[in-house]
Amino acid sequence: MDQGDGSRDALLHHRVVLLGELTATDAALDRVRAIRSGGQDDDEHDPDGAPLSGEWSRLEGNRRATITRLAEIECALSDLAHGSYGICIDCGASIPEGRLEVLPATRQCVDCSSRAG
Ligand SMILES: [Zn+2]
Structure with missing residues (x-):
């Protein structure tokens, strides 16, 4: 009954998924960055600037959350080792x-x- 192997598979799977999300978020951030730098610098005064800033904040938040979760998975993999x-x-x-299955x-x-909490 080696529970470690299943947990390791789950953690590695989560890591692949999160790395995919990180790549997608980075690509989206690049797009927003390109739009911002392609036009006027002072887009804060542009009515169109607000939604873009909102999107930027949302993506940055996603990126930080994904990196935090990746770090947790690295810790868990280290614990496994x-x-x-x-x-x-x-x-x-x-x-x-059961808890480890939901939150590996x-x-x-x-x-x-x-x-x-
Ligand atoms: Zn405890």
């Missing part, structure tokens, strides 16, 4: 398999996670 995967970093309890990169059990 060191045999500490699935162990709560706060109380040392085993994290239930989590490092806290349900109790500690809800206490921290």
Whole structure:
């Protein structure tokens, strides 16, 4: 009963998906950047500038969230390699398999996670 292999597959799959999202977000940011630099610099005074800025903020937010999740997955993969995967970093309890299936990169059990939140 080596639960680690399934978790590793899930983490690697998540990482591929997230890297794909990151690539798509970067491409979208490039497009917005090209539109902004292609026209007037002071697009903040342009009525069309506002939606573009909003799109920029949204994409930047997505990008940061994706990078955070990628970092969590890297940590979980490192835990797997060191045999500490699935162990709560706060109380040392085993994290239930069901929770790891939903949140493969989590490092806290349900109790500690809800206490921290
Ligand atoms: Zn805990």
